[in-house]
Amino acid sequence: MDFNYLSTIIFLPAVGAVLIAFVPGLSGRLIKWLSAIFTLVPLGLSIYLFAIFDRASGAIQFEEKLSWIPAINAHYHLGVDGISLPLVILMALLGFLVVLISWKIDLRPREYFAWLLLLETSILGVFCSLDLLLFFLFWEIEVIPMYFLISIWGTGRKEYSATKYVIYTLFGSAFMLAGILSLYFATGSLSMVEIAQGGLAMVQSVIPAAGVFWLLFIGFAVKLPVFPLHTWLPDAHTDAPTAVSVVLAGALLKMGGYGMIRICVSIFPDVAREFALILIILAVVNVLYGAAVTMRQTDLKRMIAYSSVSHMGYVLLGIFALSQVSLVGATMQMFSHGIITGLLFAMAGLVMHNSKERDLRKLGGLARQMPVIAVVFSVAGLASLGLPTTSGFAAEFLVFVGSFTSTAVVGIKLWTLLGVLGIVITAGYILWMLQRVFYGPPQDKFNKVKDADILERVYMFVFVAVIMGVGIYPAILTDVIQAGVMPVMRLLGG
Amino acid sequence: MLNFELLAPELTLAATAIVVILLDFVFKRKWWLAAVSIIGLAVSAGFTVSMWGGGSVALFNNMLAVDSFALFFKLLFLVIAALVILASAGYVAKFRRFQGEYYALVLLSALGMMLMAATSELISIYLALELTSISLYVLVGFLKDSKSTEAALKYLLLGAVASAVLLFGMALVFGFTGQTQLGEIAGAIQGMSLAGVLSSPGLIAGMVLMVAGFGFKVAAVPFHMWVPDVYEGAPTPITAYLSVASKAAGFAVLLRVFYSAFGLPTWLSLDWGMLFAILAAVGMTLGNVVALPQTNIKRMLGYSSIAQAGYLMVGLATVGFASAGDVAGRSGLLFFLASYALTNLGAFIAIIAISSKLDSDLISDYAGMAKRAPLLALALTLCLISLIGMPPAAGFMAKFYIFSGAVQNGLLWLVIIAVINSVISAYYYLRVVKVMWMDKPASRAKVPSPAALRVALAVSCLGVLVLGIVPGFVMKLAEMAAQMFAF
Numbered sequence: 011m012d013f014n015y016l017s018t019i020i021f022l023p024a025v026g027a028v029l030i031a032f033v034p035g036l037s038g039r040l041i042k043w044l045s046a047i048f049t050l051v052p053l054g055l056s057i058y059l060f061a062i063f064d065r066a067s068g069a070i071q072f073e074e075k076l077s078w079i080p081a082i083n084a085h086y087h088l089g090v091d092g093i094s095l096p097l098v099i100l101m102a103l104l105g106f107l108v109v110l111i112s113w114k115i116d117l118r119p120r121e122y123f124a125w126l127l128l129l130e131t132s133i134l135g136v137f138c139s140l141d142l143l144l145f146f147l148f149w150e151i152e153v154i155p156m157y158f159l160i161s162i163w164g165t166g167r168k169e170y171s172a173t174k175y176v177i178y179t180l181f182g183s184a185f186m187l188a189g190i191l192s193l194y195f196a197t198g199s200l201s202m203v204e205i206a207q208g209g210l211a212m213v214q215s216v217i218p219a220a221g222v223f224w225l226l227f228i229g230f231a232v233k234l235p236v237f238p239l240h241t242w243l244p245d246a247h248t249d250a251p252t253a254v255s256v257v258l259a260g261a262l263l264k265m266g267g268y269g270m271i272r273i274c275v276s277i278f279p280d281v282a283r284e285f286a287l288i289l290i291i292l293a294v295v296n297v298l299y300g301a302a303v304t305m306r307q308t309d310l311k312r313m314i315a316y317s318s319v320s321h322m323g324y325v326l327l328g329i330f331a332l333s334q335v336s337l338v339g340a341t342m343q344m345f346s347h348g349i350i351t352g353l354l355f356a357m358a359g360l361v362m363h364n365s366k367e368r369d370l371r372k373l374g375g376l377a378r379q380m381p382v383i384a385v386v387f388s389v390a391g392l393a394s395l396g397l398p399t400t401s402g403f404a405a406e407f408l409v410f411v412g413s414f415t416s417t418a419v420v421g422i423k424l425w426t427l428l429g430v431l432g433i434v435i436t437a438g439y440i441l442w443m444l445q446r447v448f449y450g451p452p453q454d455k456f457n458k459v460k461d462a463d464i465l466e467r468v469y470m471f472v473f474v475a476v477i478m479g480v481g482i483y484p485a486i487l488t489d490v491i492q493a494g495v496m497p498v499m500r501l502l503g504g
Numbered sequence: 505m506l507n508f509e510l511l512a513p514e515l516t517l518a519a520t521a522i523v524v525i526l527l528d529f530v531f532k533r534k535w536w537l538a539a540v541s542i543i544g545l546a547v548s549a550g551f552t553v554s555m556w557g558g559g560s561v562a563l564f565n566n567m568l569a570v571d572s573f574a575l576f577f578k579l580l581f582l583v584i585a586a587l588v589i590l591a592s593a594g595y596v597a598k599f600r601r602f603q604g605e606y607y608a609l610v611l612l613s614a615l616g617m618m619l620m621a622a623t624s625e626l627i628s629i630y631l632a633l634e635l636t637s638i639s640l641y642v643l644v645g646f647l648k649d650s651k652s653t654e655a656a657l658k659y660l661l662l663g664a665v666a667s668a669v670l671l672f673g674m675a676l677v678f679g680f681t682g683q684t685q686l687g688e689i690a691g692a693i694q695g696m697s698l699a700g701v702l703s704s705p706g707l708i709a710g711m712v713l714m715v716a717g718f719g720f721k722v723a724a725v726p727f728h729m730w731v732p733d734v735y736e737g738a739p740t741p742i743t744a745y746l747s748v749a750s751k752a753a754g755f756a757v758l759l760r761v762f763y764s765a766f767g768l769p770t771w772l773s774l775d776w777g778m779l780f781a782i783l784a785a786v787g788m789t790l791g792n793v794v795a796l797p798q799t800n801i802k803r804m805l806g807y808s809s810i811a812q813a814g815y816l817m818v819g820l821a822t823v824g825f826a827s828a829g830d831v832a833g834r835s836g837l838l839f840f841l842a843s844y845a846l847t848n849l850g851a852f853i854a855i856i857a858i859s860s861k862l863d864s865d866l867i868s869d870y871a872g873m874a875k876r877a878p879l880l881a882l883a884l885t886l887c888l889i890s891l892i893g894m895p896p897a898a899g900f901m902a903k904f905y906i907f908s909g910a911v912q913n914g915l916l917w918l919v920i921i922a923v924i925n926s927v928i929s930a931y932y933y934l935r936v937v938k939v940m941w942m943d944k945p946a947s948r949a950k951v952p953s954p955a956a957l958r959v960a961l962a963v964s965c966l967g968v969l970v971l972g973i974v975p976g977f978v979m980k981l982a983e984m985a986a987q988m989f990a991f
Contacts, residue, residue, distance in 0.1 A: 081979035147895040161942055169938060180930050184923035191911040
């Protein structure tokens with residue numbers, strides 16, 4: 011493999027960001043075109059990687075490894091396997107779509123698109139890094155663009171939300187850093203692959219592995235988010251600009267789930283099994299609490315934000331049910347939720363932008379003025395509640411089947427059943443939301459409201475096509491994910 | 505037998521200082537003086553670099569050591585002094601008189617610091633320290649307005665007390681061991697029994713007093729009271745100089761004294777290791793918490809530098825806990841100092857440019873600076889991010905490196921305190937970022953800055969990025985420096 015695909019995918023957006031930020035005299039239009047190009051190429055490349063990915067092998071592919079900091083044995087080590095590749099594609103896809111979603115941004119476009127592209131680089135970097143230091147580096151870089159994007163282009167209490175986001179994330183990563191340092195101390199290595207293959211015994215001999223597991227877990231739990239560390243999420247989502255909400259819900263939260271699989275489960279399989287029950291209970295709390303709180307929301311975006319908390323509970327459930335099917339389901343759920351919630355946020359953004367109203371109590375009857383948005387929003391909503399033929403169904407079904415049949419924890423059947431209840435509540439709030447926004451008597455104040463324009467229809471179509479495509483033929487993804495989950499299962503000894 | 509060529513960097517610098525004072529009478533255009541100073545610094549740096557890797561040599565009856573450790577610091581001080589002089593380019597217009605003396609004093613204090621890093625004997629340590637301090641006392645008062653004068657007086661009085669305390673500590677150590685040379689002190693201590701030390705606590709008292717004396721220099725809690733006032737009152741380039749060079753010099757001496765003289769036996773080093781660990785924990789917490797409500801940016805960075813001294817103390821504590829031959833603590837400290845120096849200098853240089861236009865140091869007056877001076881705002885943002893310890897800036901690598909050493913030596917609890925402190929610090933650093941990028945500017949007027957200052961800013965920001973992304977080379981240097989102690 012001569013061509014460094016992953017480096018190209020990761021750093022092209024950053025190159026675009028630097029160009030946009032420092033080349034003087036670019037017009038707003040040109041900046042948008044540049045952003046589109048610098049995100050479309052990585053998307054194309056990542057789809058190409060997906061096509062040539064060797065599904066039969068569980069190994070890490072497209073690896074790149076260079077010595078980076080010899081003094082601490084850190085390497086510039088990239089690579090993807092079946093777990094990270096779908097997430098890379100997810101981010102590359104969203105990265106391109108959010109540029110389209112942001113096409114109407116006119117406030118300081120130069121900075122906006124530069125930060126947006128930098129955000130894409132950092133998230134892609136997280137999914138591709140196989141070195142703990144590099145992973146952490148990308149993990150932390152992501153905070154800076156998010157801070158600016160929320161606090162400059164956001165709405166409402168944007169500065170409060172942005173600061174809250176940063177403080178929560180740094181709080182989590184502070185623990186994660188302590189965990190990474192402990193791992194490094196115990197093993198003398200920063201390579202995730204080496205540490206995972208070296209087995210836990212090596213770690214255990216020097217420090218209590220459970221302690222390190224929890225240090226790392228807290229870092230990921232803030233991001234996923236896991237109850238009770240989720241309170242930054244509704245604020246950040248509510249006040250972020252639409253495109254940032256899409257990236258946040260679509261790809262950023264997945265960093266937490268990915269970290270749990272890649273680090274918590276792969277490096278500490280025994281500890282993960284030991285604490286699986288607690289984590290599964292937490293997952294069920296996440297699902298039910300998140301869903302219950304969602305019911306009570308009156309703000310359109312806040313509502314979708316809380317529904318993310320609930321849906322991320324399924325990811326947590328799938329991961330710590332520790333069975334092969336459930337892990338595939340969790341990864342699938344991450345991908346599927348990324349697309350579905352991305353679309354939900356995009357649609358919510360359109361509704362808010364076109365109708366100048368975000369309060370569910372004051373919306374209503376919009377199906378008449380915006381039929382296309384109404385249909386697409388409904389598709390996204392139905393996918394979110396797990397309707398068959400959408401990706402949401404495939405993912406959640408796999409999670410439930412996997413955890414129901416899992417033997418990792420005693421009594422997991424009961425917890426899974428409780429989790430399934432979440433679907434019922436989801437159906438409740440999604441349908442209720444659609445009803446409150448689009449149906450009911452048409453209101454005069456919305457008479458001038460416009461439907462989606464051509465550009466918006468284009469990205470809607472892409473979203474819907476992916477949701478339906480994966481829903482109808484889930485094997486396109488599960489084959490790849492399966493290849494990535496196999497080695498994790500071997501580490502788990504199952 | 506004297507090898508004067510080993511003193512070439514110091515001699516060059518002393519000569520440059522004198523030449524600058526003399527040329528002050530000749531040149532009407534004072535920027536020539538800055539140019540001469542820079543040339544002198546560059547020549548001195550050239551000598552320093554050429555001596556790298558030459559092994560450890562002792563001079564003057566083992567009073568001075570020329571080892572990689574000293575050379576590392578000499579180079580650091582030379583770079584800092586050069587950046588400070590470049591950054592002063594526009595600022596010196598505020599002084600109606602004595603511009604030549606200003607440059608000369610900066611050079612002389614740099615000379616003092618270089619000697620501090622190289623001395624391995626208590627009396628010469630004291631002399632070097634005083635050379636540095638007296639130059640700095642004068643520089644702090646250079647603005648001659650009431651705040652600057654007050655700052656200088658405060659610094660002088662407290663500094664004198666600290667010097668006295670330090671001397672008393674040295675006297676006790678001397679009285680206890682009968683030696684002033686660090687290596688011989690170490691020999692004397694290792695010849696003693698635990699009971700012998702415990703029965704007469706003079707050695708421990710001496711050590712503690714020396715920590716207090718040097719603690720003043722590095723602005724460690726609880727010897728930090730002078731910091732906010734002096735930082736606020738001093739001319740901003742000198743604040744920058746104080747916050748990085750003076751601190752680095754203090755840590756250089758602390759490291760050499762404690763590692764060389766008190767490094768063994770283990771029970772002793774564990775003792776002072778714990779002392780530094782506690783000072784670290786208290787220092788970073790206090791510095792960060794008090795920095796939160798500050799409204800003046802120089803005061804805020806003053807408290808932030810107290811907190812940074814706390815992080816550096818983590819490195820010293822690591823050295824205390826480390827087993828012999830483990831360089832992680834020492835090299836982590838050196839790398840942290842280098843990256844902190846570049847970062848803080850960068851921040852202060854940006855502040856010099858912005859504040860001299862605004863004529864104000866209030867954070868609220870930085871509103872909308874991203875519109876008025878985008879590059880300055882970007883540079884300051886990068887430096888603040890580095891101070892938080894976030895990638896891709898140097899501060900992240902520095903913290904990672906120093907904390908990884910601490911974890912390896914069983915100080916996980918201290919590291920957890922430190923990382924939580926970094927989170928607290930994010931709040932007040934980001935507030936400045938927020939004001940610059942999100943608030944409405946009070947006026948649309950651009951903020952001009954002299955070319956020399958822009959060069960200095962570019963150099964420090966580039967350094968911050970290089971140390972943050974490809975730190976391998978400097979880490980290697982730090983590791984070599986940490987290994988090569990003459991004593």
